[in-house]
Amino acid sequence: GINAEYGKQWYQRRVRGGYLAVTMRESASCPVLIHNVPRHSTQKPFNKSKGQVQQVEFHPTKPFFFVLSQRYVRVYNLVKQAMVRKLICSVKWASCMAIHPKGDNLIVGSYDKTLVWFDMDLSVKPYKSLQQHKKAIRSVSFHPRYRCMLPVQMILPPL
Numbered sequence: 665g666i667n668a669e670y671g672k673q674w675y676q677r678r679v680r681g682g683y684l685a686v687t688m689r690e691s692a693s694c695p696v697l698i699h700n701v702p703r704h705s706t707q708k709p710f711n712k713s714k715g716q717v718q719q720v721e722f723h724p725t726k727p728f729f730f731v732l733s734q735r736y737v738r739v740y741n742l743v744k745q746a747m748v749r750k751l752i753c754s755v756k757w758a759s760c761m762a763i764h765p766k767g768d769n770l771i772v773g774s775y776d777k778t779l780v781w782f783d784m785d786l787s788v789k790p791y792k793s794l795q796q797h798k799k800a801i802r803s804v805s806f807h808p809r810y811r812c813m814l815p816v817q818m819i820l821p822p823l
Contacts (some may be wrong), residue, residue, distance in 0.1 A: 682700060682701045682702040682703075683698055683699065683700055683701070683722065683742075684698070684699040684701055685697070685698050685699075685720045685722065685729070686698075686699065687717050687719070687720050695716075695717045696708070696709055696710070696717060696720055696731060698729070698742070707745075709729060709731070709740050709742075709745070710740075715733030715734045715735065715736065716733060716734055717731060717732070717733055718732045718733060718734070718758055718759060718760065718761075719732040719760055719761055720732070721761060721762075721763050723763060723767050724763060724764075724765050724766070724767045725766070725767050726767060727741060727742040727743045728740065728741060728742065728748065728767075729741075729742050730761065730763065730770070732758055732760070732761045732772065733758070734757050734758060735752070735753050735755065735756075735757075735758065736750055736751060736752060736753060737750075737751040737753060737758075737761060737770065737772065737782075738750050738751075739751065749788055750788060751770070751782055751788050751789075752788055752789055752790075753772050753774070753780050753790070754778075754780060754789070754790055754793060755772070755774035755776055755778050755780060756774065756775070756776045757774055757775045757776060758772050758773070758774050758775075758780075759773050759774055759775050759800065759801060759802060760772070760773045760801065760802065760803050760804050761773070761804065762804045762805050762806050763806070764806045765806065765808055765809070767784065768783065768784050768785060769781065769782065769783060769784065769806070770782040770784060771804045771806070772804070773801030773802070773803065773804040774800070774801060775800040775801075776800070777795060777797040777798065777799065777800060777801065778793060778794065778795050778797075778801070779793070779794040779795075779796075779797070779801060779804065780792075780793050780794075781793070781794070
């Protein structure tokens with residue numbers, strides 16, 4: 665993904681095949697756009713967001729699109745253009761997410777030091793919730809081949 669800041673707008677881009685997803689955190693009317701590059705078309709998966717969009721991801725193998733907001737992960741089917749699932753994060757403020765390369769597991773990090781692990785085949789509630797961090801979790805990632813995950817907490821120097 666590519667992150668960029670232009671003025672007060674904050675953009676985040678995710679690429680999969682011929683699709684490009686762009687999030688604009690400050691925009692309440694159009695927070696997410698999905699561009700189909702080969703067809704030169706753009707679609708809005710939803711008109712208004714329910715909560716501030718933190719991050720978006722494409723499913724690695726299926727036509728699903730994940731939208732992380734403050735407390736939920738909404739899963740949209742891009743073919744049917746409808747919401748399929750709404751995962752309940754059980755945290756105060758989610759900060760980041762990652763999908764396993766096989767697409768069967770999802771992890772969400774939060775500013776309240778909690779890592780939430782979803783098994784996509786089981787439930788809309790977390791499979792495990794781990795609270796072993798001393799600082800906010802700013803980034804999460806999966807190993808490309810194995811079922812290993814890596815939460816990262818950044819300690820910023822005082823200004």
